[in-house]
Amino acid sequence: MSTFTLPSLPYAYDALDAVIDAKTMETHHSKHHQAYVDKLNGEVAADSNLQGKALGDIIANISKYSAGTRNNGGGHWNHSFFWNLMTAPGTGGTPSGPLAAAIDKAFGSFDVMKEKFNAAGVGQFGSGWAWIIVKDGKLEIVSTPNQDNPLMDVASVKGTPILGNDVWEHAYYLKYQNRRPDYLNAWWDVVNWDVVSKHYEAAL
Ligand code: MN3
Secondary structure, three states: OOOOOOOOOOOOOOOOOOOOOOOHHHHHHHHHHHHHHHHHHHHHHHHHHHHOOOHHHHHHOOOHHHHHHHHHHHHHHHHHHHHHHHHOOOOOOOOOOOHHHHOOOOHHOOHHHHHHHHHHHHOOOOOOOEEEEOOOOEEEEEHHHHHHHOOOOOOOOOOEEEEEEEOOOOOOOHHHHHHOOHHHHHHHEEEEEHHHHHEEEHHO
């Protein structure tokens, strides 16, 4: 039984090349993300409580399930979200409208927001994710370990993600090696702010 499937990317593997190289994108999507999907389907096959459940429902109640479901269900959700946040370098615009106003209100400016997000990504020990979430109608920056995310009932700060960056080494090591801060700085050039705005407006 195969419940979950690997989504296709909305661009080619080499589309983000100046920021994320094609080999990293191909391996990350076709090997790492595929493995989360396959292992999640293995969990579903082994646990009747998971069968027929939507991924969002599983994530929201993740404390009821196995560690394997947490890691691989989170991995599938996080990567499916992540791919769609990106677009070719320099084509993603900048925040505008209500999102731009919310960023200024929460952080003071776009540049301060980026600094705080980068600091959250650098400060996440080991593997994990940095996020901008909507919590009680306001923006916050958080990080989560491993493949956890702020939608999980186990998250220390819960909210609805509108942006997230993968700070696992597999996301950047070929091009940036140990230089996670350089990856985080460069990544802003591939963010698709139209998508982030849609997530923001849907989260309110
Ligand atoms: Mn990853």
